[in-house]
Each structure stands twice: as structure tokens, then as C-alpha cells.
Amino acid sequence: MRTGRGGRSRARSLITFLGVSVLSGALAAGFAVPFAGFAGRGSAEVAETVQTLPKELVVDPVAVRSRILAADGSLIATLYEQNRVPVPLSSISPIMRKAIVAIEDSRFYEHGALDLKGTLRAMLRNQTEGEVQQGGSSITQQYVKMSLVEKAKTAAERADATAVTYQRKLTELRYAVAIEDQLSKDEILERYLNLANFGDGTYGVQAAAQHYFRTTADKLTLPQAALLAGLVKNPTGYDPTNDPVRSKARRDVVIKRMLELGVITVHQANQALRTPVINPAAVEPVPNGCANSRYPFYCDYVVSKLLANPALGATVKDRDHYLKTGGLLIRTSIDPRMQAAAQASIDQHSKTTDTAIAAITVVQPGTGLVKAMVQSKPYGNGRNHTNYNYNVEKSYAGGFGGFQNGSTMKAFTIAAALSRGIPMDYRINSPEQIDLRNKKFRTCTGYTRDPTYQPKNSTHSGDLTMVEAARFSTNTYFLQLSQRTGLCPIARIAAKLGMYNAQTGGPLDQVASMTLGVGYVTPLMLSNAYATFAARGKYCAPLVVTSVRDKSGRPVPGPGINCKQAIPRQVADGVNRVLSAVMMPGGTGGHLRFGTRDMGGKTGTIQQNLAVWFAGYTPNLAAAAVVADASLPYTNLMFGHDLNGQDIADPTGSGTAGPLWETAMQGAVHGLPVVRFVAPPRKMIGDPNPKPPPDNGKKPKPKPKPNR
Structure with missing residues (x-):
């Protein structure tokens, strides 16, 4: 009788299988007997290979996705290398367990590390069907292979873990024997179902159940379980989101195998076979990374802070890997309600197509918690x-590095003057223009001069008090005041309140024009500095990550709320009194005032209108808004720039940045308790109804106090 090509192929497969069976029997017995030739290799070579194999498989913890949460517990972003949520076997439906055992290793609970009978049956059936219908390796062997692939760190290690060689098969078998000695069958099955790739970026049965069916592993139905069980053999080829026809065919094979084994009834099988494979509209995507976050810029900043935390790893690479595989639960400071209020302000006052950009940061005084962070240009490359x-x-991922901050810098000059005993009623004759060419300004290291400096006012001039000069933002007053205080006290107070050059990380420049603005400052830095005034001089480092817990629920060390008394309370109270005048009728921020809350603020417009600011606060919330040209070379906002789709007719902190601040703050403070500023000492206020000094050509001299 002649044998056809198919018959000869099946015969060769059977002979090969018998050789493997002899080898496998020896393996299961502990590798105590010599081997006959295997695949053309001598027994001595095979025996030597076996004796050098490790006897115990060290399994790395499975990669688990991490989650970043907002202050209210809502999800901001998911970070993962493998989308996986491990669950105990008790949280996996019995029908899912039966489905995977039926199709991959029906005698799993009856045999050891290797099922010779089941493997022979699977080989003969697969040969008959012409394709792989049933698994040949035991579930334990498959778990070993998946674990070795998971452990692989390089392409070469991954290739070794999947190589079609007898050495690799021997390694798997020996490890499988060890695993069977160490773990119960249920423990092996639990690990297997949590480790397996279920296609479309999902790993582990819980993530797969959520992704394909928007359910959990303990609620999987028969057709759902059969689909997932069928995916393990070829997660890409049977992916129902790519090929639902092939996926259904594979699912139906699983259902029929379950019927064949008596796991389910004919009625159950028929119902399951008639069930659609998936509902494409119900497939739940699991976005990965900050680019897919609802707050992508804030998320990036959070991740930057996490990557700087040595508790997450020795190197940035280690920390990044741990972030994406460690199953961390990361809680952050962002308040979705306040974020929505700030975003609503951006949406109301700007458009994504504007040539100018707008940005707002909101900070909580007394904690440093960053409650909102928004901007007008959306995240992406388009x-x-x-x-x-x-x-x-x-210095942070994607950080632009700020803009010059204009007259918002005057707040620090006010603080320096009050610290040195200069009262609020201190008058300086402040003409429209002042000649400061080569005038000395004391710095922390000596003096500075500007040979050409002749600054002007853009607002009110005259013989003004500190309060009046702040209300009108009179440049020539504050320049002369900074001469009297010196630039060093201004620089030191600004530094204590977290102000530094956002481009270089160095200190702010001590130049003649320092009180009118320095470069470069960010909305985060400025809002947090002003929050220090609101907190009566208590500076708190900006904080976005409030807690991190590992997958076992243990806290991971990291920076928490970090506050210190940066300036005396009474000095901060004085600054609040002066900046409150800005928000009164006639002040540059008077039209931005809302409600009856106490509030202080300051406008900022830098030279040539390249950027405009408004920074302001109540006792329980602070914010800074900026509108600027963010494209090199920077140009005047008044020419060729638009905001909210219209030409910028009033490129000032009051007229352009102010409305952004007002709308954001009004929404953010809604529902918060009304808190009042503390009144400063009477001596700091001075004469509540000061009279102009006599015109004798001499300026009154304050009685300076040592800077404490």
C-alpha cells in the first residue's frame, strides 16, 4: 500500500514525537538516565546539556500598569509597558478557568509538568485538521515560556526564549518540573492567566475582560471566556478588533472543545456559538501615557517629578521602567473642578489658532498644591x-522656560521695602520720566549701572505713596524705591519665594530695571510666589504628586508638603494691603475684582509688549495668567498677533491677561469659604491720611530696620 505525502508527514511527526516522549519521560524522572540520539545529536551531548540546566526558575514580578489620579480620585492617565491588572484566581470566573484548561491542557489537573498522552492527542488532531487546534505544551510549560520571555531584557534574550531548539525545550521542561514541585495547580493557573497576552495590547485576563467586554474577570460569560481562551495561542492573529471572522472561528473551536469534554451542555454551546464575537462599539481603549491623558501637560509635569524621585530607582531609566511596570497608584494635587474653571477661561478668551499663547496656573496657599494648569495650545504635533x-x-520635560514677568516683580520690591521699615505712606516724587543713566543700584555683590537707562511711566505720575504707586503701577516710583532698598533684598525675597531664572535655573538678574521685570519666570513660579503672600509669608514648594503607593499598597517615599516661613507674617500682611489697592476702583486691576472676597493682585507688561501678565490671589487661592508671543523671534503683541481670533488692541496685563485671570479665579474659588487678610501693624501702614511733604527739595528718609 502506498502512503501519500500527508501520511508520510504524519508518520514523521509521530516518530519525532516518540523521541521527545522518551526524552520527556527521562526529564520528568529527574534526568537520571542517559539519552539516546535526539534530532541527530549524541546522547553524551544531550546529557551534558541537561546536567548544565538550572533547576529553579526565578520569576520576575509581572509588569503591572500604573495609574495617575486627580485629587478627587478620578483617573488622569495610565502608564504601562504591558496593560495588566493582576487578580487572584478567586476573582476569575470558573467558566474562564475551564475554557483555558479545555483548549490548552485538558488534563492539566491530572498530569505533572508534561502530559505525554495529551500532547500525542493534540499532535494527531492538529495534523488531521491541518492547523493548530489544541495546545501541545502543558499549561505549566507555557507558563515557563511566557515567564522567560517576560524576563528577557534584550532582543537576544527574547530570541533565546522563543528559539525552536531542543536546548530551549529542555530548559522549559526542567523548569516546568521545578514549578510543579513549588506551586499548586491553582497557583500555576492563576499566574498563567495573569501573565498571558490576550491581544490588542492587553495582558492578563482582567485587563482583557475590561478591554473587550467592559467587564471584570469574575463576570466573564461562556462566549467571552471562550474568545479569550482562544486568543492565547495567537494573540495577534485571533485579535477580534483586527479580524472578527477568524477570531469567531477560533472561539467556536474552544466552545466545541468544551462541549467535547463535557464541560458545557449542548444548549450552552449552541447559545454561545450564536453570540456575536464582540461589540466593536463597546471595546474600551486603555490609553497609555500622558499624550492620551485628559490633562496631558500637567501629566507630563507629574511624570517629570516622579522621574526625579530616587525612591523609584537608581537611574532615570530604572524609574521610567518602574513607573510603567510597578503597578503604582499615584495621587496628584489637581482639582478637576478648578481645572475645568481655568480651562473654561482659556476657552472663553482664546482660540487654538491664535498667534499669541495664553497660560494659567492655580496654586493653593499654605500647601503649594498645584490645583490647575492650562494653556491655549493643545497637546500634540499637529x-x-x-x-x-x-x-x-x-528643566522639566516639555517646559518652555517662562517669559519676562514685567511689573509683577514690584510685589517683591514692596516686600523688601516693608521689611526694611519703609511704611506704605512713604512718598516719592515720581515724574513721567526719570534719568537713571549710570545711577548706582546696590546688588548682593556690589553695584550695577545702566549707562543709557531713562525709563518712563505708562500710567499715573506724581508725588505718590507706595499704595498709590502700586495701584497705578508707577514705574518711576518703584525704580527709586528699589534704589533705596537695594536690589539684594529684592532678589533674596524673590528667591525665598521660589523665583529664579526658569531658563537657566540660576538666580534672577540684579539689574537697574529689576523691579520692572526680569527673565525668565513661569506662571507656576509666579502664582506660587504670590500664594506665599496669601499664606502670610509661608512659602511652600510647588507640589503635584501627593502620594505614591506600590502594587501592594505600601507608600513609596517622595517629597511631600514642604513649607517654611520665608518672610515675616506682618510683612506679608503689608504686601497684601498694598496689592489690595490694585484691585480697588481706579487700580489697574480694579475692573477684575469680583464678589466681596479680599484679594490682591498685580499687572505685568514687559518691554515692547512681548508678554503681559496678571497675578493675583485671595487668602485661599492664587493664580497667574500670561499672554505672550512664544515664537522666535519674539515680537510686540500689538502688531501681527491675535487672541481669541481678534487683534490685540490692549496688550497690557490689565486688558489682556487680566480677564483670563478673573474668569479662572472666579470659577475656581466658587464654593470656597470667604477668608479675610490680616491687617498689618499700624506703624507699617503709616498715616492713613498722609499729607504731601513740604516742598523743601529734600526727600524724607525712612528709618531702615535690619532685614530679618
Whole structure:
């Protein structure tokens, strides 16, 4: 009788299988007997290979996705290398366990590490069907293989873990024997179902149940379980989101195998076979990374802070890997309600197509918690999108590095003057223009001069008190005041309140024009500095990550709320009194005042209108808004720039940045308790109804106090 090509192929497969069976029997017995030739290799070579194999498989913890949460517990982002949520076997439905055992290793609970009978039956059936219908390796062997692939760190290690060689098979078998000695069958099955790749970026049965069916592993039905069980053999080829026809065919094979084994009834099988494989509309995507977050810029900033935490790893690479595989639960400071209020302000006052950009950061005084962070350009690489975060320093991922801050710097000059005993009623004759060419300004290291400096006022001039000069933002008053205080006290107070050059990380420049603005400052830095005034001089480092817990629920060390008394309370109270005048009728921020809350603020417009600011606060919330040209070379906002789709007719902190601040703050403070500023000492206020000094050509001299 002649044998056809198919018959000869099956015969060769059977002979090969018998050889493997002899070898496998020896393996299961502990490798105590010599081997006959295997695949053309001598027994001595095979025996030597076996004796050098490790006897115990060290399994690395499975990669588990991490989650970043907002302050209210809502999800901001998911970070993962493998989308996986491990669950105990008790949280996996019995029908799912039966389905995977039926199709992959029906005698799993009856045999040891290797099922010779089941493997022979699977080989003969697969040969008959012409394709793989049933698994040949035991579930334990498969678990070993998946674990070795998971452990692989390089392409070469991954290739070794999947190589079609007898050495690899021997390694798997020996490890499988060890695993069977160490773990119960249920423990092996639990690990297997949590480790397996279920296609479309899902790993483990819980993530797969959520992704394909929007359910959990303990609620999987028969057709759902059969689909997932069928995916393990070829997660890409049977992926129902790519090929639902092939996926259904594979699912139906699983259902029929379960019927064949008596796991389910004919009625159950028929119902399951008639069930659609998936509902494409119900497939739940699991976005990965900050680019897919609802707050992508804030998320990037959070991740930057996490990557700087040595508790997450020795190197940035280690920390990044741990972030994506460690199953961390990361809680952050962002308040979705306040974030929505700030975003609503951006949406109301700007468009993504504007040539100018707008950005706002909101901070909680007394804690440093960053409650909101928004900007007008959306995240991405497309037209009118950006990957720059205009709210943070350049040292962080995507950080733009700030802008010059204009007259918002005057707040620090006020603090320096009050610290040195200069009262609020201190008058300085402040003409429209002042000649400061080569005038000396004391710095921390000596003096500085500007040979050409002749600054002007853009607002009110005259013989003014500190309060009046702040209300009108009179440049020539504050320049002369900074001469009297010296630039060093201004620089030191600003530094204590977290102000530094956002481009270089160095200190702010001590130049003649320092009180009118320095570069470069971010909305985050400025809002947090002003929050220090609101907190009566208590500076708190900006904080976005409030807690991190590992997958076991243990806390991971990291920076927490970090506060210190940066300036005396009474000095901060005085600054609040002066900056409150800005928000009164006639002040540059008077039209931005809302409600009856106490509030202080300051406008900022830098030279040539390249950027405009408004920073302000109540006792329980502070915010800074900026509108700027963010494209090199920077140009005047008044020419060729638009905001909210219209030409910028009033490129000032009051007229352009102010409305952004007002709308954001009004929404953010809604529902918060009304808190009042503390009144400063009477001596600091001075004469409540000061009279102009006599015109004798001499300026009154304050009685300076040592800077404490």
C-alpha cells in the first residue's frame, strides 16, 4: 500500500514525537538516565546539556500598569509597558478557568509538568485538521515560556526564549518540573492567566475582560471566556478588533472543545456559538501615557517629578521602567473642578489658532498644591498644537522656560521695602520720566549701572505713596524705591519665594530695571510666589504628586508638603494691603475684582509688549495668567498677533491677561469659604491720611530696620 505525502508527514511527526516522549519521560524522572540520539545529536551531548540546566526558575514580578489620579480620585492617565491588572484566581470566573484548561491542557489537573498522552492527542488532531487546534505544551510549560520571555531584557534574550531548539525545550521542561514541585495547580493557573497576552495590547485576563467586554474577570460569560481562551495561542492573529471572522472561528473551536469534554451542555454551546464575537462599539481603549491623558501637560509635569524621585530607582531609566511596570497608584494635587474653571477661561478668551499663547496656573496657599494648569495650545504635533508646557520651567520635560514677568516683580520690591521699615505712606516724587543713566543700584555683590537707562511711566505720575504707586503701577516710583532698598533684598525675597531664572535655573538678574521685570519666570513660579503672600509669608514648594503607593499598597517615599516661613507674617500682611489697592476702583486691576472676597493682585507688561501678565490671589487661592508671543523671534503683541481670533488692541496685563485671570479665579474659588487678610501693624501702614511733604527739595528718609 502506498502512503501519500500527508501520511508520510504524519508518520514523521509521530516518530519525532516518540523521541521527545522518551526524552520527556527521562526529564520528568529527574534526568537520571542517559539519552539516546535526539534530532541527530549524541546522547553524551544531550546529557551534558541537561546536567548544565538550572533547576529553579526565578520569576520576575509581572509588569503591572500604573495609574495617575486627580485629587478627587478620578483617573488622569495610565502608564504601562504591558496593560495588566493582576487578580487572584478567586476573582476569575470558573467558566474562564475551564475554557483555558479545555483548549490548552485538558488534563492539566491530572498530569505533572508534561502530559505525554495529551500532547500525542493534540499532535494527531492538529495534523488531521491541518492547523493548530489544541495546545501541545502543558499549561505549566507555557507558563515557563511566557515567564522567560517576560524576563528577557534584550532582543537576544527574547530570541533565546522563543528559539525552536531542543536546548530551549529542555530548559522549559526542567523548569516546568521545578514549578510543579513549588506551586499548586491553582497557583500555576492563576499566574498563567495573569501573565498571558490576550491581544490588542492587553495582558492578563482582567485587563482583557475590561478591554473587550467592559467587564471584570469574575463576570466573564461562556462566549467571552471562550474568545479569550482562544486568543492565547495567537494573540495577534485571533485579535477580534483586527479580524472578527477568524477570531469567531477560533472561539467556536474552544466552545466545541468544551462541549467535547463535557464541560458545557449542548444548549450552552449552541447559545454561545450564536453570540456575536464582540461589540466593536463597546471595546474600551486603555490609553497609555500622558499624550492620551485628559490633562496631558500637567501629566507630563507629574511624570517629570516622579522621574526625579530616587525612591523609584537608581537611574532615570530604572524609574521610567518602574513607573510603567510597578503597578503604582499615584495621587496628584489637581482639582478637576478648578481645572475645568481655568480651562473654561482659556476657552472663553482664546482660540487654538491664535498667534499669541495664553497660560494659567492655580496654586493653593499654605500647601503649594498645584490645583490647575492650562494653556491655549493643545497637546500634540499637529498644526496649532504644541508639546511645550508654557506653565513650567525648562528643566522639566516639555517646559518652555517662562517669559519676562514685567511689573509683577514690584510685589517683591514692596516686600523688601516693608521689611526694611519703609511704611506704605512713604512718598516719592515720581515724574513721567526719570534719568537713571549710570545711577548706582546696590546688588548682593556690589553695584550695577545702566549707562543709557531713562525709563518712563505708562500710567499715573506724581508725588505718590507706595499704595498709590502700586495701584497705578508707577514705574518711576518703584525704580527709586528699589534704589533705596537695594536690589539684594529684592532678589533674596524673590528667591525665598521660589523665583529664579526658569531658563537657566540660576538666580534672577540684579539689574537697574529689576523691579520692572526680569527673565525668565513661569506662571507656576509666579502664582506660587504670590500664594506665599496669601499664606502670610509661608512659602511652600510647588507640589503635584501627593502620594505614591506600590502594587501592594505600601507608600513609596517622595517629597511631600514642604513649607517654611520665608518672610515675616506682618510683612506679608503689608504686601497684601498694598496689592489690595490694585484691585480697588481706579487700580489697574480694579475692573477684575469680583464678589466681596479680599484679594490682591498685580499687572505685568514687559518691554515692547512681548508678554503681559496678571497675578493675583485671595487668602485661599492664587493664580497667574500670561499672554505672550512664544515664537522666535519674539515680537510686540500689538502688531501681527491675535487672541481669541481678534487683534490685540490692549496688550497690557490689565486688558489682556487680566480677564483670563478673573474668569479662572472666579470659577475656581466658587464654593470656597470667604477668608479675610490680616491687617498689618499700624506703624507699617503709616498715616492713613498722609499729607504731601513740604516742598523743601529734600526727600524724607525712612528709618531702615535690619532685614530679618
